[in-house]
Amino acid sequence: MNKMITLLTVAAFSSLAALAQKAGTLVTGSVSAAQKPVEAASVGLLRAKDSAVVKMAVSDKAGLYKVENVNPGKYLLVVQAVGYAKQYSGSFELAAGSTSYTAPEVQLKAAEKDLQSVTVTSKKPFIEQKLDKTVINVDASPTNASASILDILEKSPGISVDKDGNISLKGKQGVMVMMDGKPTYLSGQDLANMLKSMPGNNLEQIEIMTNPPAKFDASGNSGVINIKIKKNKIQGFNGSVNTGYGQGVYAKATNSLNLNYRNGKFNFFGNGSQNYNKGFGELSIKRNFRDAATGNILSNFDQAARNDREFSSYNYKAGVDYYMNQKTTLGVVVNGFINKGSEFTRNTTLINDNNGMLVTRTQSTNNVHLDFKNLGLNFNLRHVFDSAGTELTADADYVHYSNLNTQYLNSSFFDNAGLPKANDELLRGLIPSSISIYSGKVDFSTKLKGDVKFEAGVKSSYVETDNDAGYANWNGSQYVTDVIRSNHFLYKENINAGYINFGKQLNKKWAAQLGLRTENTNIKGNQLTTGQTFKRDYTQVFPTLYIGYTLNEKNQFAISYGRRIDRPNYQDLNPFMYFLDKYTYQVGNPYLNPQFSHNIELSHSFNGFLNTSLNYSATNDIIQDVFEQVDSTTTTYVKKSNIAKRQNFGISVSAGFPVTKWWRTNLYMNGNYNKFKGLVNGGQVEVDGSNFVANMQNMFTFSKGWGGEISGFYRSRSVEGVLVANEMGAVNVAVSKQVLKNKGSLKLIVRDALYTQKFSGYSRYQNVDLTLRQIRDSRVVTLNFTYRFGKGKITQPRKKNTSVEEQSRVSGGGGN
Structure with missing residues (x-):
């Protein structure tokens, strides 16, 4: 390090x-x-x-x-x-x-020119700072060619991805992740698995909004990340093909094809990708069980787990735009993915008494098979009324997920002499889930008298989830249903929203924007196995305010305020258990409440390259992972709880500039202070701490089509709820070469070259005392090739279709 x-x-x-x-x-x-x-x-x-x-x-x-x-x-x-x-x-x-x-x-x-005759060979900067967002131009970084979307997010300014795939922005969790302005409908490990399977060469930009306007959903207390896929505006037929092979401890491969045909009033587009990823993870956990009265150690656990995983994923997207006339455009898009894979975990748990003598050695194997599928349909309309900017957009979406998770957990128990201590246990879990989402949205914008921009819209969404966890124990001749662990959970949610937004350039120096959004939420939950039900209905108002001030050509200031909500992820509401071994599992919490936050940010831009922001947020009923320990059965489990209030103070600085004519640097630094205070497991907990995050990209342009990059990130020790995470970072190196008359490119990339992207941390409060360490197959050498083909004529661009902004909360089942 x-x-x-x-x-x-x-x-x-x-x-x-x-x-x-x-x-x-x-x-x-x-x-x-x-x-x-x-x-x-x-x-x-x-x-x-x-x-x-x-x-x-x-x-x-x-x-x-x-x-x-x-x-x-x-x-x-x-x-x-x-x-x-x-x-x-x-x-x-x-x-x-x-x-x-x-x-x-x-x-x-x-x-009217050929595609080749208008090719722009200059590069966009990797990072662009705008008034309301930060834009990451993905193609500007060679190491992005063979990286997954999750890898690219991880090295983007202000974004952190923890060991479980949860995404944080400027030190705060609760980010709404969207794709082309539409929700990904995933969260936690399921979102991470999907983003891992999608190659980064299909990306055009990543938009980071820490305080989104009222047009966007109020979901996501730390902001919105919008992933924009490449689009084509070329008349005729054209496309690109990409293939890459990577080698870490195990092999990885990505292949993708993009096609576009535009002729007359129709534009047809499609892309597909295949991703193969074999990797490993090693997890070690040390736990002390203490006497509740004296605090003396009664026993300790020493766990070591090795996880080997192999996944193949296929992503597809196809659609057509019909330009009915100069004012009206209709479109339909179908997209989805098929993810299949398996994980095999070997786990050894040593249980020692208070003198350090071995009492029990447990050998476990956990064999998991995953089959995760998605289908999405979108119908969109855009009508422009006049040249002054009056327009109406409408979207209707249907999304369906199905996930079949099959698990076999086998445990054997031995004494300190290596002799069998108890009968073997074999647990089978059949955990299918189904999620259906229906959503519709209409947006209208125009210019009012006095050059005031007015926006208004309505949206409604309906979600149904059906999750069935069937656990059974092997009795020597057949599987017998485990009535304690099995459960069947149904969840229904309806959210209705409306917003208005006003914006005006007051004079040469001052600009203002004011928005108000109202959301009505209605949810029902039903645990069929236990007969427990719950119902909640609430309506909330979310104001937003932006004020911009231009001091002079070199100095611009902006201040923004927004109230946000972070609803529980569907996975976290699901009360199922998911087992690592007999002593360690995670469980959902159907009684989670949403968390609300107030966010304030002051930003300054100097001379177009140096950007500084100060931010503060206060969050009530914060949703965080909590370790809970059952001393009588020596088990530990993780679940989400509304544990505390949190205050967050942060400062970030970014700068992008050319060092020489062939060397350009982008630097990002963020420091923040988190303070948590609340009740956990019936006891008062107060945890606070500061951390520092830095990202750096150095991009080099040499003669004869050669280029290179050295990039990396560093994250200091940080407090994540009741878990303290130690420092972590990585360095990436890449070399690129333009070939085949600049139609193709070869790139050699080494990610995590120093093999420092390793997670470790600890949690100590009340009767919980544990430390953990995790590594994965993160050091990878990849050779990537891209080829662009086709001829055509460039047409005038039209504005991007507006789509549904739904919260990314859907889960396909238990994560691991």
Whole structure:
């Protein structure tokens, strides 16, 4: 770990030292066509002597652009926009000491060109900081080519993924994960398994919103992560194919195909991917059982488990857009996945008395087979009423999940002499689950008098889950139902919501946005096996407020406030047990309540590259993992509980800048302080602590199509509810080469090169005293190849379809 910290620190300070010596000229200008401004034009600043790209900019709605901190020298501009011919400016020279330069207006002309003739070879920055969100441009990092979506999220600024696949943003859990503006409908381990199975080369951008506006669901107390899949706007037939092979301790492989055909009023698109992943995990747990009165150790457990897992997954998506006329577009999309796999765990548990003498050795094997399937259908409509921005969008979604989880847990018991101590136990679990989701949404936006932007919408969703856990014990001749462990749980949920949102640019310096969202929730739960039922109905209001202030060209400030809700995941409400071994399991809690939070964030952007934010949140009835211990049976289990109130204070700093013409750096640092206070297992618990997280990407562009990257992350010791997690991090290295006339690319990647991505931690409160350590097959060397094919004509882009924003809470069954 020390080697990794040293490497990251030296690289970070080298980058900042180089930046401190930089100061240059501000180059501004405008782009137009047919006497109208051109928005989203790509403006490249080229070195005059060799046309090498020095910096990039994008024009705004007024056609204006600016390129900052340009060194003295001779330059020219190249301007490209969708549907227009590439245009070069004349050369110009920036003198030493100059502070600003206004370039002549660039006038574009419409053109019909081949796909190859309008290929933009310059790269977007890896991280873009905008007023309301942070944007990660995935293609800008070579190590993303063979990584899964979960790997890419893990190294994105402010995002952390814990040992169980739970995603945190700026030190806070409760993130709503969406894909193309639509919910993933998954949570916890099921969400992690899906994101692991999806190759990162299909990604275009990741949008991170820590305080989303009222248009988005109030779900997710720490914000929204929107994963945007690549889209194609090329007339004709085109696509890409990607294949990669990785080798850690075990082999891994990814293959994907993207196809697009657009002709006239129709656009057909489809993509599919196959992912094979074989890996391992090693988990060790040490537990002390103490006398409740004296605190003296009565016995201790020393557990060591080895898990070998093998998964094959297939993801698919297909759809068609029909451009009925210039104002109306209809679309339909079908997508889904098929995940099949198995896990085999060998577990040894040593039970010692208070003198350290071995009392019992338990040998267990846990054989699990998973069959997880998903089918989703989306129908969407978009109608534009006028050129002023008045439009109506509507979406209807149906999503269905089915999961069959089969488990065989075999336990054998021996005394300290190695002789059988009790009869073997064989437990079988048949755990099917079914989830159906129906959702509809309508959104309307327009401009009111006084140039006020008005948005309003309504949404309704209905969810049904059917989970049946059938456990049976082998009696020597047949399986007999285990009535204590078996359960059948039905859950129904209806959420109805409406929102309004107003936004206005008050003057040149001030802007404001105010939103209000109301959500009505109705839920029913029924444990058929035990006859227990529950019903809850509640209505909540969620205001949002944003104020922006532009001090000058280099300094912009923003402050935002939002009230959020985090409803329990369906998996966490499910009261089933899932076993690691006889002594360790997890269990759901059907009586969980939602948690509510108030979030405030103050942000500052300096000169377009340095972004700083201060944030504070206060959360009531926080939902956290709790370790509970049954001393009489020497068992420990994990379940979610509303354990406490939490206060979180945080500060984050990000900077992206070129160190040299061939080296660009992105740095992100986040520090936060968490304080938990509440009742756990009937006793008062107060835990607090601070932690530090840093991400770094160094991207290198060399001649003749060569490129490279050194990236990594570091997370210090942190408090996660009643669990204290020790420091962890990783370093990734990549080399890339453009081949086949830039239609193909080869990339060699080494992820977690120093093999430091290892989790360890402890939990000590009341009668709970345990430490744990976990490692996995994280150091992987991968060779990846991508090839792009097809010809076509680029068409003017249309606005992305708005889709349903439903909370990512669905689970396909027990996780592990």
